[in-house]
Amino acid sequence: MLAIYAPLVRDTAISFELQPPTEAQMRERVGGVLERMPWLVCEEDGRVLGYACATPFRTRPAYQWTVEVTVYVHPAHSRRGIARALETALLAGLRLQGFRTALAVIALPNPASVALHEDLGFTPVGVFRAAGYKLGRWHDVGWWELALGDRTLGPKPPRELAALTALPAWQTALEKCAALVRDLPAP
Numbered sequence: 001m002l003a004i005y006a007p008l009v010r011d012t013a014i015s016f017e018l019q020p021p022t023e024a025q026m027r028e029r030v031g032g033v034l035e036r037m038p039w040l041v042c043e044e045d046g047r048v049l050g051y052a053c054a055t056p057f058r059t060r061p062a063y064q065w066t067v068e069v070t071v072y073v074h075p076a077h078s079r080r081g082i083a084r085a086l087e088t089a090l091l092a093g094l095r096l097q098g099f100r101t102a103l104a105v106i107a108l109p110n111p112a113s114v115a116l117h118e119d120l121g122f123t124p125v126g127v128f129r130a131a132g133y134k135l136g137r138w139h140d141v142g143w144w145e146l147a148l149g150d151r152t153l154g155p156k157p158p159r160e161l162a163a164l165t166a167l168p169a170w171q172t173a174l175e176k177c178a179a180l181v182r183d184l185p186a187p
């Protein structure tokens with residue numbers, strides 16, 4: 001996963017980190033997310049082709065039903081449906097857990113990510129102008145949102161991740177989404 005993420009940190013403003021995390025920090029991040037939410041990996045023949053995860057939007061408790069989602073795919077495997085598969089599965093899991101809103105925060109321009117998220121049903125919320133400075137210039141950040149469930153009053157706190165992994169519906173969602181990945185075209 002770090003092999004996918006580190007070049008994006010070093011060479012682009014897609015991530016607003018300035019230094020790639022170390023392997024230990026990356027492990028710690030994965031462990032932290034997995035305390036509450038899914039972190040999904042697409043793997044083929046033992047190689048990681050992409051990953052997706054959700055993180056809490058903010059820590060104050062009234063925000064507990066809102067998450068931010070992100071997805072990264074190895075550039076050699078783009079347009080194989082990997083991001084769609086990963087994020088569709090992630091959103092299915094988040095719905096089953098009882099989260100109500102997913103946000104995608106996209107440094108602009110990023111037509112691939114915008115098209116992916118709008119294709120998944122996200123709608124634009126707005127743009128923060130010059131929200132970040134990296135690689136010698138200012139970058140705008142666009143926000144997209146997706147309702148994951150109804151907004152009935154008195155929502156129960158989202159389910160624990162362990163409760164999600166025990167649900168047959170989650171296993172079915174993972175299998176269905178894995179089937180969305182297309183083979184590499186023949187050379």
Ligand SMILES: CC(C)(COP(=O)(O)OP(=O)(O)OC[C@H]1O[C@@H](n2cnc3c(N)ncnc32)[C@H](O)[C@@H]1OP(=O)(O)O)[C@@H](O)C(=O)NCCC(=O)NCCS
Pocket residue numbers: 008014070071072073074077078079080081082083084085104105106107110111112113115116117119
């Ligand atoms: C954005 C990214 C995750 C897309 O991954 P991917 O696996 O290539 O995407 P998919 O093959 O699942 O594409 C799903 C849909 O997204 C849209 N899409 C993906 N890449 C696109 C591109 N380059 N241009 C336009 N639309 C694109 C299309 O609608 C596509 O559906 P289609 O192939 O049926 O037309 C990938 O390019 C990436 O990792 N980019 C760098 C990291 C990044 O920007 N992450 C998002 C951070 S918010």
